[in-house]
Amino acid sequence: MTSPARKPLRADALRNRERLLQVADEVFASKGTDVSTEEIARAAGVGIGTLFRHFPAKEDLLEAVFVRRLAMVAEQARALVATGDPGEALFGFFSLAVSESSAKNALAEALEEAGVNVRVAGSAVGQEVREALGELLAGAQRAGAVRDDIGVLELQALLVGASRAAQFAGDGPSVRARTLAVTLDGLRPRG
Numbered sequence: 001m002t003s004p005a006r007k008p009l010r011a012d013a014l015r016n017r018e019r020l021l022q023v024a025d026e027v028f029a030s031k032g033t034d035v036s037t038e039e040i041a042r043a044a045g046v047g048i049g050t051l052f053r054h055f056p057a058k059e060d061l062l063e064a065v066f067v068r069r070l071a072m073v074a075e076q077a078r079a080l081v082a083t084g085d086p087g088e089a090l091f092g093f094f095s096l097a098v099s100e101s102s103a104k105n106a107l108a109e110a111l112e113e114a115g116v117n118v119r120v121a122g123s124a125v126g127q128e129v130r131e132a133l134g135e136l137l138a139g140a141q142r143a144g145a146v147r148d149d150i151g152v153l154e155l156q157a158l159l160v161g162a163s164r165a166a167q168f169a170g171d172g173p174s175v176r177a178r179t180l181a182v183t184l185d186g187l188r189p190r191g
Contacts, residue, residue, distance in 0.1 A: 087145025
């Protein structure tokens with residue numbers, strides 16, 4: 001439900017919008033996507049009218065939080081590119097992305113149920129994620145920490161699969177940890 005181009009927001013309106021996104025992300029992650037917009041507005045310390053000025057429908061809020069999460073993933077990946085050990089950077093990013101995936105997956109499912117195509121909604125920032133992943137992957141491959149026959153698409157597929165496996169494992173932290181370890185072992189060079 002992408003809205004048409006708007007005039008730039010005033011500083012206070014921009015702060016309110018950012019606060020709403022931050023709080024909505026936290027509330028959706030802790031209480032699920034069925035939480036009411038009234039509860040989100042209350043938690044953000046704004047009126048419901050303020051929430052609806054920025055996000056005319058709950059789907060708009062869900063989409064904005066989803067896109068914001070993807071942007072944060074891209075930021076995290078880019079930040080790790082500059083760290084010392086490329087292999088540790090890639091494996092650390094992969095582990096972090098999997099551990100934070102349940103909230104993102106819940107947002108994506110809620111958007112799909114509302115009729116929003118998440119691939120379209122996140123396409124621009126999705127490209128940023130792919131580019132950052134490509135940088136992480138290339139660095140790890142140059143360092144000899146990751147197999148040479150893995151590309152960004154395979155890495156993304158493994159991220160999605162590991163995220164779904166973590167979701168499937170539910171409250172079994174040891175199952176999640178072992179599943180993630182097996183996936184990461186599969187990325188390492190053979191022999």
